[in-house]
Amino acid sequence: MREKTHIPSRVPPNSLGIKSLLGTEFLEKKQIEQILKYSFLFKDLLDSGKPVPQTLSGKTVILLFFEPSTRTRSSFELAAKRLGGNTLALSKEGSSTEKGETLIDTAKTVQAMNPDLLVLRHPSAGSPFHLDQTLDLPVINAGDGFHEHPTQALLDLMTIQQFKGKIEGLKVLIVGDIAHSRVARSNIYALQKMGGEVSVCGPPTLLPPKVEQMGVEVHYGLNKAVRDKDVIMTLRIQFERLNPGQSPSRGEYSKFYGISESVLKAAKSDVLIMHPGPVNRGVEISPDVADGSRSVILNQVGNGVIVRMAVLHLLTGGELPKGLV
Numbered sequence: 219m220r221e222k223t224h225i226p227s228r229v230p231p232n233s234l235g236i237k238s239l240l241g242t243e244f245l246e247k248k249q250i251e252q253i254l255k256y257s258f259l260f261k262d263l264l265d266s267g268k269p270v271p272q273t274l275s276g277k278t279v280i281l282l283f284f285e286p287s288t289r290t291r292s293s294f295e296l297a298a299k300r301l302g303g304n305t306l307a308l309s310k311e312g313s314s315t316e317k318g319e320t321l322i323d324t325a326k327t328v329q330a331m332n333p334d335l336l337v338l339r340h341p342s343a344g345s346p347f348h349l350d351q352t353l354d355l356p357v358i359n360a361g362d363g364f365h366e367h368p369t370q371a372l373l374d375l376m377t378i379q380q381f382k383g384k385i386e387g388l389k390v391l392i393v394g395d396i397a398h399s400r401v402a403r404s405n406i407y408a409l410q411k412m413g414g415e416v417s418v419c420g421p422p423t424l425l426p427p428k429v430e431q432m433g434v435e436v437h438y439g440l441n442k443a444v445r446d447k448d449v450i451m452t453l454r455i456q457f458e459r460l461n462p463g464q465s466p467s468r469g470e471y472s473k474f475y476g477i478s479e480s481v482l483k484a485a486k487s488d489v490l491i492m493h494p495g496p497v498n499r500g501v502e503i504s505p506d507v508a509d510g511s512r513s514v515i516l517n518q519v520g521n522g523v524i525v526r527m528a529v530l531h532l533l534t535g536g537e538l539p540k541g542l543v
């Protein structure tokens with residue numbers, strides 16, 4: 219009788235000392251610093267037109283995206299390809315998930331094809347943790363329900379570092395639907411570990427219960443909240459995760475919590491305006507602010523590719539790029 223197919227371990231030793239990237243809650247400050255260091259090294263290489271390490275040459279990254287995505291999915295794909303790798307993308311639509319296959323069975327099925335790393339976006343909080351425990355390859359959480367979105371927070375930190383020169387001591391205000399935002403949660407953990415002071419502002423129904431226990435200052439009114447902040451990060455309301463009646467109407471929300479030029483009159487003149495996207499123009503942010511001189515929304519998108527290159531490079535055992543040691 220033939221032996222069962224042996225699936226070799228696809229977990230190389232790496233200098234981050236972790237198998238998978240599941241959330242910023244589980245990263246230490248020095249690991250965040252290392253990812254940012256490599257991100258800026260890659261940025262320098264790309265900006266100067268120098269070749270980047272082909273760490274993923276001969277390697278395959280699986281992209282399992284069971285929720286819609288533009289930025290995260292395409293930037294992981296670009297990042298893997300810039301490092302010389304192949305990608306295989308699967309979504310819920312058109313895969314055997316529609317025939318009732320479970321996530322674990324789908325993941326085990328793709329693992330049997332010998333990929334090197336798996337990136338997962340899924341509506342269920344905790345799903346990347348189940349895959350990490352089940353699979354013998356690194357897993358990256360690309361957003362799990364309203365739980366975490368670690369690479370978004372890392373690219374946000376990179377963007378703040380790029381434009382403010384530091385993170386430590388900065389006052390960062392996160393505005394909007396904090397309760398359902400994986401971006402807010404990952405940013406709160408990461409910013410605090412890097413010495414940032416985080417405040418949140420939103421309608422009471424869109425703030426998590428006992429949010430102050432996360433070590434954040436809580437505001438319900440925008441005018442006072444924006445006053446002394448270095449960074450304002452505004453969020454989309456996650457209408458797809460809300461119960462009926464849980465949120466104000468779009469018009470009402472915009473009136474009280476929309477970031478407009480009029481609101482910014484009370485803010486510092488050099489405040490950085492951020493948004494993870496996708497943007498609902500005229501709801502959480504006015505078009506003139508989204509496209510204005512203080513907005514770094516498209517810089518966040520560009521940095522998303524670079525941070526994901528750094529994460530893929532490090533998790534697959536990449537070292538410092540030659541010539542930059």
Ligand code: CP
Pocket residue numbers: 286287288289290291361367370494495496
């Ligand atoms: N910020 C973010 O996760 O965007 P996408 O949903 O387009 O990936």
